[in-house]
Amino acid sequence: MSGTSADGIDAALVRISGRPPVLTARLQAFATVPYPRTVREAVLRIAGGGATTAEEISQLNVLLGELFADALLQLCKRNRISPRRVRLIGSHGQTLFHQGAPAQFLNARRLASTLQLGDPSVIAQRTGIATVGDFRLADMAAAGQGAPLVPFVDYLLYRHPRLGRVALNIGGIANVTAIPPAARPEQVLAFDTGPGNMVLDALVRHFSRGRQQFDRDARLASAGSPCPALLEKLLAHPYFKQRPPKTCGREQFGREFTQRILTWGRRHRVACADLLCTAAALTARTILDALRRYVLPRSPIHQLIVSGGGAQNPLLLEMLRAGLQRFRPAATLQTSAQFGIPRDAKEAFSFAILAYETWHGRAANLPSATGAKRPVILGKICLVE
Numbered sequence: 608m609s610g611t612s613a614d615g616i617d618a619a620l621v622r623i624s625g626r627p628p629v630l631t632a633r634l635q636a637f638a639t640v641p642y643p644r645t646v647r648e649a650v651l652r653i654a655g656g657g658a659t660t661a662e663e664i665s666q667l668n669v670l671l672g673e674l675f676a677d678a679l680l681q682l683c684k685r686n687r688i689s690p691r692r693v694r695l696i697g698s699h700g701q702t703l704f705h706q707g708a709p710a711q712f713l714n715a716r717r718l719a720s721t722l723q724l725g726d727p728s729v730i731a732q733r734t735g736i737a738t739v740g741d742f743r744l745a746d747m748a749a750a751g752q753g754a755p756l757v758p759f760v761d762y763l764l765y766r767h768p769r770l771g772r773v774a775l776n777i778g779g780i781a782n783v784t785a786i787p788p789a790a791r792p793e794q795v796l797a798f799d800t801g802p803g804n805m806v807l808d809a810l811v812r813h814f815s816r817g818r819q820q821f822d823r824d825a826r827l828a829s830a831g832s833p834c835p836a837l838l839e840k841l842l843a844h845p846y847f848k849q850r851p852p853k854t855c856g857r858e859q860f861g862r863e864f865t866q867r868i869l870t871w872g873r874r875h876r877v878a879c880a881d882l883l884c885t886a887a888a889l890t891a892r893t894i895l896d897a898l899r900r901y902v903l904p905r906s907p908i909h910q911l912i913v914s915g916g917g918a919q920n921p922l923l924l925e926m927l928r929a930g931l932q933r934f935r936p937a938a939t940l941q942t943s944a945q946f947g948i949p950r951d952a953k954e955a956f957s958f959a960i961l962a963y964e965t966w967h968g969r970a971a972n973l974p975s976a977t978g979a980k981r982p983v984i985l986g987k988i989c990l991v992e
């Protein structure tokens with residue numbers, strides 16, 4: 608898969624057996640294959656609402672299919688595993704657009720929609736392996752938001768008889784899955800909390816004139832301090848007060864949102880490090896607020912299990928740890944690595960499991976997470992001879 612950060616293709620090789628609720632999944636190998644620069648720029652431009660053509664989208668769909676297939680073949684090669692031994696591919700693709708809530712379209716009707724590129728037929732043909740793609744639309748056709756889908760996997764992996772656990776993934780967008788002790792599926796609460804790394808990355812790209820894609824180990828942001836007035840202003844965004852289920856993306860926290868920060872920074876002469884630190888504080892604060900407002904009333908929190916690229920950001924982790932300490936002193940903060948899934952592999956790992964469920968004809972959306980009317984089988988299967 609490739610997330611909203613569009614940093615590259617994550618490929619996970621997973622050995623899966625059994626069936627829910629007793630499903631066994633072990634990560635065998637993992638790699639992130641970076642996008643070529645031109646591809647990343649095209650994805651970010653189009654996903655950011657930039658001008659494009661039907662031709663560009665059509666070509667990009669096939670190009671990404673080829674790149675995703677290459678990523679799988681590379682992963683196999685590096686680990687000396689014959690692709691013939693891979694039974695099934697689950698490919699999330701690259702999201703270019705996602706609108707979870709219905710809105711009026713062409714004066715015809717109210718619609719929600721989503722578009723992931725990286726065509727699964729191309730992947731299946733290039734690799735010779737059956738491929739499941741387009742996971743989100745079935746859920747949306749059943750009146751769900753099409754996201755988040757990983758909570759189904761979180762539920763399988765993290766459900767505990769006595770502990771309340773929250774899985775937190777910090778990608779471009781940050782999302783949480785809260786699993787109360789001994790939860791039934793309908794008790795799982797999952798939603799996007801707001802920006803994860805998206806605003807941070809955009810600021811770094813701006814200040815480095817595109818030379819840096821992100822603030823490695825928060826070197827720049829750690830040198831700054833948060834700007835309280837700006838932080839308050841950003842926290843006033845209506846998304847944060849909306850009740851879950853809810854999803855967000857570049858549509859809310861993309862270019863325009865970053866532009867507001869930059870404008871404010873210029874007007875009040877705020878240093879770049881302080882703006883970055885404020886963006887980090889916004890991510891941490893909105894995650895913690897979401898836990899307090901929406902999760903705690905429904906579940907105790909004993910463990911917060913962090914994954915995603917943002918889980919490699921020491922400043923974010925420190926802010927989260929300090930905040931959690933203030934309102935849940937007994938709760939511990941861990942990374943998914945402590946559960947056998949490297950931080951950066953979690954999402955790709957999860958889509959392998961979702962594909963496995965589809966292959967076996969089982970529904971794998973959690974209506975409590977997506978808002979769908981019913982459980983549905985996700986995706987489209989491209990078979991090979």
Ligand SMILES: Nc1ncnc2c1ncn2[C@@H]1O[C@H](COP(=O)(O)OP(=O)(O)O)[C@@H](O)[C@H]1O
Pocket residue numbers: 609610611612613614615777778779780804807808820821822823824825915916917919920921951954
């Ligand atoms: N060492 C690191 N220090 C700080 N941030 C990091 C580090 N490694 C990854 N990241 C952040 O994680 C992002 C990628 O996260 P990822 O989980 O792949 O997001 P997505 O699912 O949106 O693609 C990078 O753009 C960067 O912001």
Ligand SMILES: [Mg+2]
Pocket residue numbers: 609610611612613614615617916
């Ligand atoms: Mg990524």
